[in-house]
Amino acid sequence: MDDSKYQRIWQTVLQIPVGKVASYGQIADLAGLPGRARLVGKALGKAPPEMELPWFRVLRRDRNLAFAPGSDAAELQRQSLLAEGVLVKNNRVQQQDVWQPDLAELLFKLNY
DNA sequence: TAATTGACCCTTT
């Protein structure tokens, strides 16, 4: 099957700097797939483990984790973020930790 | 083919 869309999403997620986070919608936009935020979630779930995709740097627009507070997934995400200096408080990260990419540089790296 | 389902998002209250 054709997973070029997933490839683009994965490549974009790989651009999120250590210690920063991005929203599903933000990744969709940057990947050239506006309005496809939900597809980003799907793509993260299908990503091959061996590619070590930093899925934990992706969360909701309102800066809340996408998983239920206290769930195994949420806890894993919280620990992963904490390990790179991003504090998760009440299931939410701080605005200062949200990635604000330089578009020119990003588009160059993605070779668009 | 139609209905359902999300690791979502925007607007209004």
Added chain:
DNA sequence: CAAAGGGCCAATT
């Protein structure tokens, strides 16, 4: 600021 409602759209049933 939080919560609810409606919208979205590809994948799945």
